[in-house]
Amino acid sequence: MKTISIRQAGKRHIPVLDVMGARYQFWHLRAALTRWRRARRMQFRWQDGLVQLTVCNRKVSVLPKYAMMIEDEREEWDEYYLHGFEEGMSVMDVGAGCGETAIFYLAHGARKVVAIESDQGAFKLLRKNTEGLAVECIGGPFRLEYLNFDVDFCKMDCEGCETLFLGVEAIDTRLVVEVHKRMIGQEASTSLIRKFNLRLLKDYGGYQLYSN
Numbered sequence: 001m002k003t004i005s006i007r008q009a010g011k012r013h014i015p016v017l018d019v020m021g022a023r024y025q026f027w028h029l030r031a032a033l034t035r036w037r038r039a040r041r042m043q044f045r046w047q048d049g050l051v052q053l054t055v056c057n058r059k060v061s062v063l064p065k066y067a068m069m070i071e072d073e074r075e076e077w078d079e080y081y082l083h084g085f086e087e088g089m090s091v092m093d094v095g096a097g098c099g100e101t102a103i104f105y106l107a108h109g110a111r112k113v114v115a116i117e118s119d120q121g122a123f124k125l126l127r128k129n130t131e132g133l134a135v136e137c138i139g140g141p142f143r144l145e146y147l148n149f150d151v152d153f154c155k156m157d158c159e160g161c162e163t164l165f166l167g168v169e170a171i172d173t174r175l176v177v178e179v180h181k182r183m184i185g186q187e188a189s190t191s192l193i194r195k196f197n198l199r200l201l202k203d204y205g206g207y208q209l210y211s212n
């Protein structure tokens with residue numbers, strides 16, 4: 001299976017390099033090649049255009065762009081995604097991807113997971129990968145009304161949708177949230193941190209991981 005190919009960028013129809021689902025314009029060749037070399041080192045197993053991985057002893061099929069992210073971040077989930085989590089808790093997983101994090105929480109003793117994912121391709125795999133498990137899958141963008149679900153813990157990594165929290169007075173669950181400062185801007189980011197008294201777990205540069 002090819003890890004690198006040439007495609008057309010969305011609106012402008014400019015050719016771009018697609019490396020495991022990440023798009024690079026040609027003048028970003030060096031970054032594309034770095035990702036390509038890393039992808040080759042990872043020696044993924046492919047089937048029908050999807051990557052086959054094992055997450056917490058469960059076999060999952062994921063879209064290529066998720067495969068690299070999971071391999072990169074998997075060890076950090078143990079360190080950060082379990083902050084404030086306790087066995088037996090029910091979890092809301094916002095930005096659930098292909099089910100990898102729902103499976104991770106179940107393997108660590110979550111009672112059930114409500115998994116929310118807006119990407120249609122990922123959502124299909126989320127449903128398939130969590131079939132038969134205590135996971136309720138919700139497709140489409142996160143909405144504040146989902147906070148009415150009876151959950152104890154919320155993991156939120158949804159590429160900017162965390163700003164919706166600015167519309168609520170309080171968050172009743174334990175929370176681990178990625179705040180995408182580069183995406184949502186300094187002002188929204190500071191407001192979120194102050195409003196919910198968030199504490200920094202890790203600074204990744206463009207985004208930061210916080211807990212309450």
Ligand SMILES: C[S@@+](CC[C@H](N)C(=O)[O-])C[C@H]1O[C@@H](n2cnc3c(N)ncnc32)[C@H](O)[C@@H]1O
Pocket residue numbers: 069073094095096097098100101116117118119122140141142157158159160161
């Ligand atoms: C970096 S991935 C997270 C993957 C992995 N499950 C994790 O938590 O590390 C972010 C995910 O958030 C999803 N997402 C983006 N905006 C969203 C929204 N408004 N509501 C729900 N999911 C969203 C993306 O499609 C993507 O799958």
